[in-house]
Amino acid sequence: MPISSPHKPLLVLLLAGFLAALLSVSIGSTTIGFEDTLRVITGSGTELQQTLILELRLPRTLSAFATGGLLAVAGALMQVLLRNPLADPYVLGLSGGAAVGALLAMLAGAAGFLVSGSAFAGAMLATLLVFGLAHGSGSWTPSRLLLTGVVVAAGWGAVITLILAMTPASRLPGMLYWLMGDLSHAATPWPGLIILVLVCLMVFPLGRALNVLARGSLQAAALGVSVRPLEWSIYLMASLLTATAVTMAGSVGFVGLVVPHMLRLVLGNDQRLILPACALAGGTLLVLADTLARVVIAPEQLPVGVITALIGVPTFLYLLYRSR
C-alpha cells in the first residue's frame, strides 16, 4: 500500500537479516554459541573466536548478504522495466556474458581478481550488446528488449557449452562451481554492499515514477514521467547490480526472481517499499542459503546456487500454481 508506513515491514526484515547473519557467523566447523558470538561482535571474546568470526566468517556472510540483496533489487527493477512479474536479473543474458568472461579467464589459467574482473567485463559487454540491439531501427518496447535478451542469452549459453567442451577435465569442477554460483571465492563484500546501499538510496526518489511506469509507458508519459531516460537508467542500474553480484559469487539463480515476487504478494507493489525490502530479504535469504551450503555436507561445501535453486524452484512453482 502506498499510504501505510513502510517502516514496520522493513524493520522486521532488518531484524531477520541481523539474526540470519548471527546464525551464519556462529555456525561452521567450530560452532560458537549465540552469547559468545554477541560478545565477539561487541568487541570482546577470545582471540580465536575473534579471528574465526570477524576475519573468516563475517566477510563471507556479508558477501552473501550483498549478493542476495543486489540480485533481488536487480530482479525487482527488471520486472518493472519489462512490465513482467516473471523477469529476473539474468533474463536479458547478463549472467551468460559474465560466465563467458569468467570461464575464458579460468581457461587461460587465471584466478581470483582476474576471473572477477573478466566476469564483470563480460556482464557489461552483454548489457551493452542487448541495449544496442534492442534499440534497433524502431521503437524500444519491453517485448523487443525481452526477445533480444533471451536470444542473446541463448547465444551465450552456446559459447559456455563450447568453452566447457574444450576445457581439460581437471579444470571443470571450478568452472561448474562458478556457473552454479559459489561464495567461497568472494574476495571482499564492501564494493557490493556499498553499491547496494547507494542504489537503494538512488532508487527511492524514483520509486513513485517506477510505480507509474509499471502501469505501462504511455500511461506513465501521460502522468509526466520521462519514460525513456527512466527506462535507460533502471536498465543500467539493474545491470550494474547484477554484474556486481555475478562478479562476487557467479550466477546464483532464483533469488532475483523469487524474492521480489514473494514480497509483492505480501507487501503490495509500491516500489518505494519493495526495493529496500528486496535488498533486506534477498540478503537474508542468501545468508541462510549459504549457511546451509556450508554445513549440509561439511567439511565439503555445496555451491550456494544449488541451495537457492532447490528452495527457489518449488517455491516459485507453488506461487505460480496458486496465482490467479
Place this chain on the structure above:
Amino acid sequence: MTRLTTEALIIDIPGRASGVPLNLAIEPGQVWGVLGPNGVGKTTLLHTLAGLREPRSGQLLLDGTPLRDMRRKIVSQRMGLVFQDRQDGFPATALETALIGRHPWLSPWQMESGEDLAIAERALEALDVIHLKDRLVNTLSGGERQRVAIATLMTQSPEIWLLDEPTNHLDLQHQTAVMKLLRQQAACDRAVFMCLHDLNLAARWCDQILLLYPDGQACWGPARDMLVTSALESLFGQRLLSAELDGFPVFVPG
C-alpha cells in the same frame, strides 16, 4: 483556465495521405466529441494532442506555448488522458490506481499525503466505485475498470481532459453518469475532448464535434452544424434515420 490549440496539425498515420490540417481551438468550457469509423486515427489524434506521439507536421500550443518545449511534468498537470487499453501487469487496488493520478503534483521525495488520498477517494466516489477501493483492479469488470480509469484522471485533475471512448464497457446508467460528470467538469471551465462511437451520446452531450474521414479529410464545428444526417451517412458509409427528441437529434441505422 487552459486552452489547447493546434496549428496546421497533421497526425502521423503511416501510409496515409496527410489530408486536411487541423486548426482546432479547444477552449475551457467546451465538450468535444470526435466521430469517425474504426482505424481513422481517433486514438492517434488523442495521443498526439497529449504529446505522446510526434505529429507529421504542425504544432500544438498549450496556452500559446509549444507543447514540445514544455516539461512533461508541467504538461501532465494541465492535461490528462484516459486510454482505451490499460496494462495491469502488476496487481494494484482501485485506490492505488486512482492515486497514481497525483504523480504530477508530487515531488520525487514526497509521499502521498492524507489530502492526496482524500482527492483520490472523492474521485472514486464521483465515479461510483468507492465501494471497490480495496479490490484488485484486475478482478473488476470492464465497466468498473473504465470508471476507475476515469477516476484516475479526475484525481490528476487537469484543465484539459482527453478521453478515448470513455463510455466503453459502461452500462446505460453509468454512461449517462459519466457524461454528466464530464459536462460538470466543463462547467467548471475545464475542456473535455473525447472520442466516441455513439452518435446519440455525442448529440446529447457534446457542443463541439470533429468528424474524421478515412482519407484524412476532417471537418469540425458546433455540434448542431456537424451532426447532419447526410454528413454522418457518408462518414460511416451507413444509411441513417434521424428524428428529434426533446431538442436533441437522434440517429438510428436505416
